[in-house]
Amino acid sequence: MNFVSQMKRSGLETATECTLLYDEPPQLDAADFVARLEGAAGNNSTVSDLRDLAAGSTHYLSMITGGCTLAIEIGKDTRPPAVYFEALDWPMLHRYFPEAEGVIRNHHAQVNIVVEAEYDAVANALGMRPVNTSFTRSLLAARAAVAVSRIAMPSAIHWRGCEMLYKPGPFIREVETEPVDLFVKVTPFSSNRQINGIRAVGGSTRGAFDLLGKEVVLEEAPVPVDWVLRTLHAFVARSHANGAYLPHLATFAPGKGDILIVRHLDSTPEIDEPHVSLEVRRADECEYDASLDEHEAELARRKPRWDGAERRTRPRSAKPFGRRGLA
Secondary structure: OOHHHHHHHHOOOOEEEEEEEEOOOOOOOHHHHHHHHHOOOOOOOOOEEEEEEEEOOEEEEEEEEOOEEEEEEEEOOOOOHHHHHHHHOOOOHHHHOOOHHHHHHHOOEEEEEEEEOOHHHHHHHOOOOOOOOHHHHHHHHHHHHHHHHHHOOOOEEEEOOOOEEEOHHHHHHHHHHOHHHHHOEEEEEOOOOEEOOEEOEEEEEEOHHHHHOOEEEEEEEOOOHHHHHHHHHHHHHHHHHHOOOOOOOOEEOOOOOOEEEEEEEOOOOOOOOOEEEEEEEEEHHHOEEOOOOHHHHHHHHOOOOOOOOOOOOOOOOOOOOOOOOOO
16 A cells, blocks of 8 residues: 555545646636635635735636635646546446547646645644645635536546546536536456356446545445446445444345345455445346245346336326316
8 A cells, every 4th residue: 555545544634625627728717716615505615815826827716715725726737637537447437438548648738726724634634624624625626627517618527536537517517516526436347257147347436435435335236237236336325424334234125126235344355444235135127036046036037027018008097197176
């Protein structure tokens, strides 16, 4: 484990960072930015100690808000493409952001946002409860990114905490609806083993440690990749809303008919650090039931389904479907 990982695990990292990529440096007016940040939904903090500086072609903004220091750097001092290797290596990026690699290689300017709370490091060292959580800093950084994007739309947003590249539109929507999903990346994996004749797929998180102290692994099961992504994001979001993970051997039901067993493990042969493991016992969407043997599972999949070929005659007096009580 390298120094950066050790610092994260010790709780001494107190900065959240994201980068907005541009073709040309945007013109960012400090007053306009502050107004948008203070007017963000759910933001009850005002900005103080605003500093607006320039050095050559680089523009700097810094301020205090929500008990944190928010620093913004606008300029052409871009990072090399190798810095984004982990983000580009995400196996689902081709589906959600196919032009990401081109954006990385062709951008010529950036806006770097850093949110820090230095006194939290002191609180950790003294064994005291930190004043600002990682989620607080992440949410402030995300709202700052949205405020900048509404002034000048970037071509991509790089979230450093989970090494993820986002399109600006979906990022802005998620900040307003499900921000936890932005801060946690889910990477699907598969050993290509077969369960009931179907390839098993699992998934692991990156970023859940910063929110809840442990990463999460969904063990392999014969389920779709999209189901893995939705289920892990739902589990982390539910756990964050509750303030902690469900206890060891508890059950989690992300949807009707779904059952997962929660296990807190110190280590496994593949993962040498404490993590939360989710075992799929039932998945209604793909009709998987771990309690059935292979023959029973095959019979369940062969169960005939109505395909609409034999529709009942619809009376002329029938009304179209709608909400109950409405004509």
